[in-house]
Amino acid sequence: MMEFPPKISLTAARVNAGFEQKDAARELGITPPTLRSWERGDTLPDIAMVGRIESLYRYPKDFIHFGKRSLLVNQ
Numbered sequence: 800m801m802e803f804p805p806k807i808s809l810t811a812a813r814v815n816a817g818f819e820q821k822d823a824a825r826e827l828g829i830t831p832p833t834l835r836s837w838e839r840g841d842t843l844p845d846i847a848m849v850g851r852i853e854s855l856y857r858y859p860k861d862f863i864h865f866g867k868r869s870l871l872v873n874q
Contacts, residue, residue: 804862809852810838812863816856826855840866 807815813823813834824834827848836842843865844852853860 804859806862806864807858808838808864809866812852812856812858813838816858818856823855827851837866842866 813820816823818826820834820838821831824831827834829848833842837844849860849865852863856863
């Protein structure tokens with residue numbers, strides 16, 4: 800049986816990867832307020848940015864909860 804990683808929040812993925820919010824924002828090429836908005840679920844990153852987040856945080860995008868609204872990353 801395949802084991803899947805737990806689904807975690809965007810904030811938890813960042814913290815687990817060892818990034819402060821301002822440092823992650825800089826690495827992603829965005830502002831800290833934009834990252835805060837994503838982490839609160841007020842807005843969502845676009846699909847290209849989801850891929851960058853996955854690479855930076857080294858956590859599968861399908862197991863990161865991106866906020867209040869559903870995000871379809873496999874389309």
